[in-house]
Amino acid sequence: MKxxxxxxxxxxxxxxxxxxxxxxxxxxxxxxxxxLTGIPVLLHLLPHAQSLPELPVSPHLLPVVDSGMDxxxxxxxxxxxxxxxxxxxxxxxxxxxxxxxxxxHGQGLSHGGISxxxxxxxxxxxxxxxxxxxxxxxxxxxxxxSDLALALQDMGALPEVLxxxxxxxxxxxxxxxxxxxxxxxxxxxxxxxxSDGATEPTPSKPPGLEARGSGVDxxxxxxxxxxxxxxxxxxxxxxxxxxASGATxxxxxxxxxxxxxxxxxxxxxxxxxxxxxxPPTGPRVSPFSxxxxxxxxxxxxxxxxxxxxRREQAMLDSQAAARRxxxxxxxxxxxxxxxxxSAAEQAxxxxxxxxxxxxxxxxxxxxxxxxxGNDPQARQIExxxxxxxxxxxxxxxxxxxxxxxxxxxxxxxxxxxxxxxRIGWDEDDSWRVVxxxxxxxxxxxxLRWVPLALALIVLLVLALVWALGAARTSAITAGTASAVxxxxxxxxxxxxxxxxxxxxxxxxxxxxxxxxxxxxxxxxLGVVPGQIRFPVAGTYRLKVLARGxxxxxxxxxxxxxxxxxxxxxx
Numbered sequence: 379m380k381x382x383x384x385x386x387x388x389x390x391x392x393x394x395x396x397x398x399x400x401x402x403x404x405x406x407x408x409x410x411x412x413x414l415t416g417i418p419v420l421l422h423l424l425p426h427a428q429s430l431p432e433l434p435v436s437p438h439l440l441p442v443v444d445s446g447m448d449x450x451x452x453x454x455x456x457x458x459x460x461x462x463x464x465x466x467x468x469x470x471x472x473x474x475x476x477x478x479x480x481x482x483h484g485q486g487l488s489h490g491g492i493s494x495x496x497x498x499x500x501x502x503x504x505x506x507x508x509x510x511x512x513x514x515x516x517x518x519x520x521x522x523x524s525d526l527a528l529a530l531q532d533m534g535a536l537p538e539v540l541x542x543x544x545x546x547x548x549x550x551x552x553x554x555x556x557x558x559x560x561x562x563x564x565x566x567x568x569x570x571x572x573s574d575g576a577t578e579p580t581p582s583k584p585p586g587l588e589a590r591g592s593g594v595d596x597x598x599x600x601x602x603x604x605x606x607x608x609x610x611x612x613x614x615x616x617x618x619x620x621x622a623s624g625a626t627x628x629x630x631x632x633x634x635x636x637x638x639x640x641x642x643x644x645x646x647x648x649x650x651x652x653x654x655x656x657p658p659t660g661p662r663v664s665p666f667s668x669x670x671x672x673x674x675x676x677x678x679x680x681x682x683x684x685x686x687x688r689r690e691q692a693m694l695d696s697q698a699a700a701r702r703x704x705x706x707x708x709x710x711x712x713x714x715x716x717x718x719x720s721a722a723e724q725a726x727x728x729x730x731x732x733x734x735x736x737x738x739x740x741x742x743x744x745x746x747x748x749x750x751g752n753d754p755q756a757r758q759i760e761x762x763x764x765x766x767x768x769x770x771x772x773x774x775x776x777x778x779x780x781x782x783x784x785x786x787x788x789x790x791x792x793x794x795x796x797x798x799x800r801i802g803w804d805e806d807d808s809w810r811v812v813x814x815x816x817x818x819x820x821x822x823x824x825l826r827w828v829p830l831a832l833a834l835i836v837l838l839v840l841a842l843v844w845a846l847g848a849a850r851t852s853a854i855t856a857g858t859a860s861a862v863x864x865x866x867x868x869x870x871x872x873x874x875x876x877x878x879x880x881x882x883x884x885x886x887x888x889x890x891x892x893x894x895x896x897x898x899x900x901x902x903l904g905v906v907p908g909q910i911r912f913p914v915a916g917t918y919r920l921k922v923l924a925r926g927x928x929x930x931x932x933x934x935x936x937x938x939x940x941x942x943x944x945x946x947x948x
Contacts, residue, residue: 431510474504490517892916
């Protein structure tokens with residue numbers, strides 16, 4: 379299976395092997411399926427791109443509905459009916475193919491590729507595919523008829539009347555061959571011998587009667603409403619009217635009377651005489667069709683037309699059913715009125731009116747109680763003979779224990795509580811069950827408080843979280859305030875900063891300290907920048923040691939609120 383555009387090729391159909399169609403044709407035909415709709419189609423692979431051909435509308439011609447390119451491969455698409463299959467019956471195939479070729483040749487067109495692969499049977503007839511394609515440049519109507527004769531011969535049997543298409547090409551047209559095919563008898567008639575050298579004159583039929591009586595349209599365009607058969611009764615009735623009006627018929631010549639045989643006439647004369655009587659033919663256009671005049675419908679337009687026709691037919695059926703129902707009700711009402719009037723008339727004359735006959739039940743009295751003696755009496759039937767039955771036992775005093783499966787006596791079947799249903803009647807006298815949506819069960823009273831309880835719990839949790847956050851914030855604020863106040867109250871804390879180089883630190887040591895500080899000389903105080911705490915207030919002399927710089931001394935009076943800046947550049 380090979381994908382070609384939106385189609386999947388399923389089978390390659392054999393090309394024509396004989397006749398003019400097999401000479402120089404470069405077109406291949408594949409049987410494929412539409413991947414989107416599943417409709418069977420025929421793919422015609424072309425040597426070069428070609429537009430959609432304009433074909434005459436005929437039920438015996440399958441239209442080309444799509445074209446496209448798959449890479450460098452051009453193709454045309456012919457849609458097949460769902461029930462279509464290759465033609466196998468030579469006689470049925472000959473009728474359908476000749477009708478299609480008659481329509482094509484009547485429009486000045488030729489097929490050029492007649493073969494068994496282009497003939498498809500559907501709906502009791504045969505349709506021709508591949509019309510309008512460039513099978514070859516020298517396509518002629520006579521070549522089409524010769525190819526058709528060879529295709530029919532390959533199917534099994536070429537009809538006897540169509541042998542001139544094969545043996546004498548150009549002697550018959552498609553329309554003439556169709557007239558001969560439909561006017562030929564089913565079996566050859568044996569000529570009757572002449573008695574006393576003369577034959578009894580027989581009434582001759584008017585020219586072309588065989589074609590009329592056969593019920594086949596010589597043009598092959600359908601003529602009837604369904605497009606697949608021609609009106610038999612209409613043509614025969616027209617001939618009978620012509621006879622009744624005094625139309626003359628052809629009588630056999632003297633030479634024919636003496637010899638007892640008749641010479642065959644050329645079919646062309648019959649066809650020319652029939653053309654004057656044939657009703658005007660034309661494509662049947664549905665009022666629901668959206669296709670332009672003279673063009674084939676697309677698959678989408680055809681489906682829409684069919685849906686519209688089915689909907690219109692359903693409306694007509696419903697209206698007809700409503701009219702029948704109204705007529706039936708009216709007749710029933712009139713019948714009841716007549717019966718009531720007849721009963722009243724008989725009662726007025728004193729004639730006793732019999733009660734209506736009721737079968738199968740007895741009317742109960744008006745008080746609703748059953749009449750005594752009218753109920754059916756049940757009688758017990760023994761299943762075993764008397765010799766096999768057990769003797770009857772005396773009833774036991776007290777509670778009687780019954781065995782499982784024994785006769786438990788008449789019991790009342792439990793009542794069934796069924797849900798009532800609603801039945802609706804349609805316009806076509808059909809009924810349907812009207813189903814209503816089940817009512818929602820009322821929620822228990824306890825479940826109504828569940829959403830409120832959940833909302834209350836959520837509010838409590840949010841309040842608790844907010845209270846914990848507020849307490850934590852107040853604790854942090856209090857700790858910060860106490861730290862700040864402690865730092866402010868400590869008199870010996872002094873902040874040192876270093877300026878002059880980035881990332882350089884200095885070490886402070888004691889040179890001299892006030893009494894009570896308990897600091898010895900050269901005692902290390904710490905590293906700056908940072909905060910240094912001094913034990914007591916007073917004046918300190920400090921030594922500043924920084925790597926890469928000369929040592930220096932610094933006098934500091936404690937307490938001090940401003941930071942001390944050590945400038946290494948000085």
